[in-house]
Amino acid sequence: MKKFLIANWKSNKTITEARQWAEQFSTTQFSAEKTAVIVAPPTPLLIAVREGLPESMSLAAQDVSPFTAGSYTGAVAARTLAGLVSYAIVGHSERRRHFGETHQSVAQKVTQACSEGLTPVVCVDQDYVAEQAAAIEQELLSKCIVAYEPLGAIGTGNNVSVDEVTTVATSITANFGEVPVLYDGSVKPDNVGEYLLVSDGVLVGGASLDAAEFAQLVTQAEVRLQK
Ligand code: PGA
Numbered sequence: 001m002k003k004f005l006i007a008n009w010k011s012n013k014t015i016t017e018a019r020q021w022a023e024q025f026s027t028t029q030f031s032a033e034k035t036a037v038i039v040a041p042p043t044p045l046l047i048a049v050r051e052g053l054p055e056s057m058s059l060a061a062q063d064v065s066p067f068t069a070g071s072y073t074g075a076v077a078a079r080t081l082a083g084l085v086s087y088a089i090v091g092h093s094e095r096r097r098h099f100g101e102t103h104q105s106v107a108q109k110v111t112q113a114c115s116e117g118l119t120p121v122v123c124v125d126q127d128y129v130a131e132q133a134a135a136i137e138q139e140l141l142s143k144c145i146v147a148y149e150p151l152g153a154i155g156t157g158n159n160v161s162v163d164e165v166t167t168v169a170t171s172i173t174a175n176f177g178e179v180p181v182l183y184d185g186s187v188k189p190d191n192v193g194e195y196l197l198v199s200d201g202v203l204v205g206g207a208s209l210d211a212a213e214f215a216q217l218v219t220q221a222e223v224r225l226q227k
Pocket of ligand 1: 008
């Protein structure tokens with residue numbers, strides 16, 4: 001199975017900064033057979049980043065509307081994103097905390113993403129793996145990538161141990177089936193290798209904002225995958 005390396009820029013960067021990042025990152029070498037490198041910029045910057053990156057790199061949306069296209073001011077429908085991105089992150093802990101997302105609304109986003117052929121990247125903490133899986137339409141569970149996102153590890157430098165990732169990955173596959181399981185929380189170039197030993201990839205926040213640092217992370221991942 002390919003390893004997923006996802007750069008989540010969150011609510012950062014101007015269009016000029018996005019173009020500079022893409023230009024700087026675009027020369028990074030990696031094996032597209034072994035690794036999926038995916039960038040998730042803020043929605044208005046998607047086109048600028050797409051234009052600056054080679055075809056071998058994919059894009060993700062950081063969120064998607066729980067509704068179909070229509071009269072939902074401010075929402076970005078899966079139909080609008082299709083053709084621009086291949087993946088949609090849903091249920092990130094910051095969306096749950098600051099925007100009141102629930103297991104049910106995250107499940108609706110999974111439905112919308114899948115209806116337009118986007119792969120949902122569902123973020124879960126260990127406490128609600130089962131509840132989140134139960135809210136998602138049964139036949140869509142196998143279409144998800146699931147990111148284990150321990151709340152205390154996001155942006156703090158307090159990584160969880162690889163043993164804990166293994167334990168929670170077991171719980172994720174028990175509830176979702178044999179889906180790719182990613183780890184998410186303070187992943188850096190110097191620790192990505194150990195997480196790739198026990199997961200199918202990583203979601204990277206802070207260490208993805210600087211193109212050189214994310215390139216270094218991709219390079220470290222390649223080194224690990226060649227061993
Ligand atoms: P972090 O963020 O790498 O800065 O901890 C990860 C995320 O929230 O996706």
